[in-house]
Amino acid sequence: MESLSDVILEACGLVYNYDREVCALRGLDLAARRGRKLAVLGANGAGKSTLFLHLNGTLRPEMGEIRINGQLAGYRRRELLEWRRRIGLVFQNPDDQLFAPTVEQDISFGPMNLGLDKEEVYRRVDESLQAMDIEELRGRPVHSLSFGQKKRAAIAGVVAMRPEVLILDEPSAGLDPQGVESLLAVLDERHKAGTTLIMATHDVDLACAWADEVAVLRAGRVEKQGSVEEVLSDPHLMRSSDLRAPLVFEVAARLMTRGYLPDRGALPHTREALLELLDLAAPRLVDNNR
Amino acid sequence: MRLTHSQIERCIYENRWRKRHPVEKLALTIGMLVLSVTLPPLPAGLAIALAMTMIALLIVRIPLSTYFRVVAIPIGFAFAGAVATIFSVAPGGGGLRIALAINGAAIASGLIVRSLAATSCLCLLLLTTPINEIVSILHRCGLPSAICELMLAVHRFIYIFAETAASIRMAQTARCGYASKRNAYRSMSRLVAALFLHSIERAGRLEIGISARGYEGNVRWIEPARALSVKALCGIALLEIGVVTLGLSFNGGWSH
Secondary structure, eight states, X not given: OOOGGGEEEEEEEEEEESSSSOEEEEEEEEEEETXXXXXXXXXXXXXXXXXXXXXXXXXXXXXXXXXXTTEEOOOSHHHHHHHHHHEEEEOSSGGGTOOSSBHHHHHHHXXXXXXXXXXXXXXXXXXXXXXXXXXXXXXXXXXXXOHHHHHHHXXXXXHTTOOSEEEEESTTTTOOHHHHHHHHHHHHHHHHTTOEEEEEESOHHHHHHHOSEEEEEETTEEEEEEEHHHXXXXXXXXXXXXXXXXXXXXXXXXHHHTTSSOTTOOOOOSHHHHHHXXXXXXXXXXXXXX | OOOOHHHHHHHHHHXXXXXXXXXXXXXXXXXHHHHHHHSOIIIIIHHHHHHXXXXXXXXXXXXXXXXXXXXXXXXXXXXXXHHHHHEEEEEETTEEEEEEOTTHHHHHHHHHHHHHHHHHHHHHHHHHSOHHHHHHHHHHTTOOHHHHHHHHHHHHHHHHHHHHHHHHHHHHHHTTTTSSHHHHHHXXXXXXXXXXXXXXXXXXXXXXXXXXXXXXXXXXXXXXXXXXXXXXXXXXXXXXXXXXXXXXXXXXXXXX
């Protein structure tokens, strides 16, 4: 385990109910480490979105607390503004977030709220448009954008606040494979620039390929948090959480038990890695299939 | 063909006056609008309608079909109203009687010319200027921020509304919601009800969404920089003075 100072954002014992019947979060613990990519996996209704609304101070837990860099997060006006500058949240539906007349204006909204001067706001807008690779959308009215473009514009609006942690709720939902791939590419750039990324998804294959670390949510609690391999290759955990093991893990595991692959290898995380493994370890098998 | 949002949008964001300062466009169109309401309709109203249409089609190069479709909607109403003014209803002969109104034709034609002039002014403004630029000028003129924000929110919501309504309608149609008159009425009523719920829910989510970016009750964003052209303003002033002179020197007598 890393030392505590590595943890940039931490949720401890969160409890939250929408009303008496529905228990949304019940004693949830989560820790995101600086500069890592954390995937939060969970079936529908497991509490991913509720958790995220807590992570940026929109919802206030009935019990438990949020810590940023080890410091208890406060809910006073000034503290919330600072909190939201440091922890950026991108919503699943971009229409819940985009509201200014044009893309450029929408992106400037966050920086303006931070009270930055005009020049700096323009610099941030340019930077975010570039980061999300949507410079050509600058002056376009928001409602004329396609879904994928809206999604990028929404992310750009949060990136413009230069958050230390970027939280994305189901960023791949509604995008075609090409759209997901290029979105992940621009997110990787953010990651390389030092931003800690947290992503909610129920796409285990995506989480497996993308994340450094995975947390599995079930019924308002984190069932398990750990390395991708440790968490996602646990069939019992996955089944009980209404998820499935990633296809690449299943295939690799089956090939190992059948003796096509060496038994004690690292599991491949991406389809490319799996194919490469096949080429290396079982050339004959691949040759026959060609 | 139907008039669509995207046609109007394309016009607003791609016309030749897109980069002009909104004050110039407001000075021209609102100035002319005031003149078309205050000056006698003939000949000033006719001149204004002609001038604005020429500007829209020849200078700004708004596509002919878009322009006429947009103008046709209010003009349709004006015609309907004008027809009503030709007649008068008066008691007589043991009942009500419909008769031609005194001076009715003159009033009706004055009304139509005036509407044409005013409509052409407003359409030129609406088809060349994005709403946010108009609102930002209004804000600078002292309109309270709350009202400005409300205007922009309403504008944004029109599109979300239209999209939601369209998708609900499509979903209803797919399940025979409009297959008969009876079904259609029922589906329509449900659509309206659903739209209200949707919009309230949506507004709630949008508020959460923007508060995540530090919204604290004040909407602020950058305004596009536009240079105000003195030359253009002088031209507009000249044009308007010309219309005033024309209107006052040839008062056709139909001053209603």
